Amino acid sequence: VIAHGPGLTFVPIAAALFPAAAMVVAFVAVQAGRGAALSQPSTQDVA
Amino acid sequence: MPLALYALTAGAFGIGVTEFVIMGLLLNVSASLGVSIATAGLLISGYALGVVVGAPVLTVLTGRWPRKTVLIVLMAIFTLGNAACALAPSYGLLMAARVLTALAHGTFFGVGSVVATGLVARDRQASAIAVMFTGLTVANILGVPLGTWIGQQLGWRATFWAVALVGLLALAIIAVLVPKDSQPPEEADWRSDLRAILRTPVLLGLLMTVLGYAGVFAVFTYIAPMLTQISGFAPAAVSPILLVFGGGLVVGNLLGGRLADRNLLATVFGSLAALAIVLALMTPGLHGQVCAVALVGLLGAAGFATVAPLQMWVLSKATGATSLPSISVMPLAPGPEGR
Numbered sequence: 274v275i276a277h278g279p280g281l282t283f284v285p286i287a288a289a290l291f292p293a294a295a296m297v298v299a300f301v302a303v304q305a306g307r308g309a310a311l312s313q314p315s316t317q318d319v320a
Numbered sequence: 321m322p323l324a325l326y327a328l329t330a331g332a333f334g335i336g337v338t339e340f341v342i343m344g345l346l347l348n349v350s351a352s353l354g355v356s357i358a359t360a361g362l363l364i365s366g367y368a369l370g371v372v373v374g375a376p377v378l379t380v381l382t383g384r385w386p387r388k389t390v391l392i393v394l395m396a397i398f399t400l401g402n403a404a405c406a407l408a409p410s411y412g413l414l415m416a417a418r419v420l421t422a423l424a425h426g427t428f429f430g431v432g433s434v435v436a437t438g439l440v441a442r443d444r445q446a447s448a449i450a451v452m453f454t455g456l457t458v459a460n461i462l463g464v465p466l467g468t469w470i471g472q473q474l475g476w477r478a479t480f481w482a483v484a485l486v487g488l489l490a491l492a493i494i495a496v497l498v499p500k501d502s503q504p505p506e507e508a509d510w511r512s513d514l515r516a517i518l519r520t521p522v523l524l525g526l527l528m529t530v531l532g533y534a535g536v537f538a539v540f541t542y543i544a545p546m547l548t549q550i551s552g553f554a555p556a557a558v559s560p561i562l563l564v565f566g567g568g569l570v571v572g573n574l575l576g577g578r579l580a581d582r583n584l585l586a587t588v589f590g591s592l593a594a595l596a597i598v599l600a601l602m603t604p605g606l607h608g609q610v611c612a613v614a615l616v617g618l619l620g621a622a623g624f625a626t627v628a629p630l631q632m633w634v635l636s637k638a639t640g641a642t643s644l645p646s647i648s649v650m651p652l653a654p655g656p657e658g659r
Contacts, residue, residue: 281542281545281546281549281550282550282603282606283603284538284539284542284546285539285546285599285600285601285602285603285606286599286600286602286603287538288534288535288536288538288539288599289535289595289596289597289599289600290535290596291531291532291534291535291538292531292532292535292592292593292595292596292599292626293592293596294531295527295528295529295531295532295535295592296589296592296593296596298524298527298528298531299524299528299585299588299589299592301524302521302524302525302528303585305520
């Protein structure tokens, strides 16, 4: 399906679901209380 | 900065080109090997699989080797892999050669980062890593469009020969310029790394990374056929449009890094939202040429604005680990220069 023009047209809008799903995962992580520290400046965290 | 750092930059450049140039050559490979564009697109999945398998396995296997030796061996694998791609007589062998090439990818950046930081004073270590990753950025801005152009003019095999040559040069430069280890490397504690990766917050961060990049690469993989079949561009226009993607990538990477330093959580949500919006707009937007070019640039910007925040999310949750978490998120990242 992807190999032809009409199928290609809908690849981007289908692909948009992936980052949208990533936002849901981020929301779940925050709600679980595990992302609380992330709103702080995080350079020190990484170091 | 020591000249040896630029040897690592050369290696990163070669790796960056070989990873991304296939997107611009899908039409050529598809026609040449008699497979559909979707099947040709699996070559990108095959490369990613090689990175996923090769990075942890080679990092553990070469953990006690001198780092200079590891870098030379990795560049040799990379060079042979690209030469094998250029010679591959069939789709199956091209896939195998792509997987072989990818084995070196993750470990090169993991070991390269360690070598880079050892070449400079402590207060310049971040800059040293950034210099190495500049190779990946330059690969995206110039290497990929140039490789695509070479492929369109001389055939896709010529592009892989050119990349193999870059690998050979990088190998030689590393052999000459990178100093031998002053002391034997400590053995990486991969069990502790594995435990760190398996923590729920880290797994959620990695899942976000996978989903974010899945969105970018689901589209970027087919960017050449989209631009020609939907937007109506001539194949020769793909290469300059990839330059626009590269420009967007640099801007997005810088912006994502800066914003993540201010508020990581907001940047994670904001960059992912921007990416989803740009991707959704591409379905109607690709039908106009001006709009298509603008959206390709925005795709590069939004896609790579997620790199620094997602990488920082994972690394901040993977405390106690040494190398595996970073090589797990690095393969597709253009580097920390945006921080």
